[in-house]
Amino acid sequence: MLRLLSFALFIATWWIASLLIGDAKLPAPPAVLSVLIAEARSGALFVNLGATLARVALAFTLAMALGSAIGYLMGRVSLANRLGDPWLILLLNLPALVVIVLAYIWAGLTEVAAIAAIAINKLPTAVVTLREGARALDPALDEMATAFALPRGRAFRHVILPQLAPYIAAAARSGLSLVWKIVLVAEYLGRPNGVGFEIGVAFQLFDIPLLLAYSLSFAGVVLVIETLMVQPFETRLTRWRLRAA
Secondary structure, eight states: OOHHHHHHHHHHHHHHHHHHHTTTTSSOHHHHHHHHHHHHHHHHHHHHHHHHHHHHHHHHHHHHHHHHHHHHHHHHHHHHHHHHHHEEEEEEOOOOOHHHHHHHHOOOSOHHHHHHHHHHHHHHHHHHHHHHHTTTTOOHHHHHHTTOOOOHHHHHIIIIHHHHHHHHHHHHHHHHHHHHHHHHHHHHHHOOHHHHHHEEEEEHOOOOOHHHHHHHHHHHHHHHHHIIIIIHHHHTTTTTTTOOO
C-alpha cells in the first residue's frame, strides 16, 4: 500500500509539474502513456527491453562470477592482494565512458565489446566487496573445519559461503544498479537497438514523450526485478543472521 501511495504521489507531482512547466518540456502522463501503448503495440518496446535485459544479464553474470573469485582470492592471499590492488584502484577510478569507447575502438561496434565494457565497469565493485568479505571470515570457523577434517568443497559450502553471503548480496545489489545505468550508455554509443539506443533517437528528434516512455518503462522493469527477485534473494542469503526486532 505504501508503494502504491508513493506511485500515486509521483504521478500527481508529475502532472502538476507538467501543468506548470508546459507540455512542450514535460508532457503530461496521458501523452506519455499513449506513446508507450503505441510502442508496445508495434512490438518495438518489447524488442528493445529484451535486448537491454539480455545485455544486463550477461554482463552482470560475467562481472559477478569473475569479481567474486578475484575478490575472494585477494582477501585470502596476501600476495594476490598486493599484485591486484593497483589494477583495482585503476579500474575503480577509470570513467565508464572511457572503458566503453576504448572497447568499441579496439573490438569494434559489436555485442561482445558492449558486454565486455559493461562487465569491466562492474567488476571492481564486486572485487572490493568480496575482498572485504573474505577478510572478515571468522578464523575460529576455519579451525573448526580443519579439526573435523571437512573436505574443502563441503567446508567452502557450509562454512565460508554462508559468511560471504551478505557480501555477495551487497555486491549484487550495488552492481545491478550500476549495470542498469552503464548498459544504456553502451547502447546509446554503439548498439542498433535497446532502451539506450531509443533514448538516443528520442534525444536527436527532441521527442520528449518517446524519451519518457522508454525511460519509465525501463525503470518499471527494474523496479519489478528489484522487488520480485533481488530483495527475496538478499533475504534468503542472509536468513541465518540475527536481525533486530
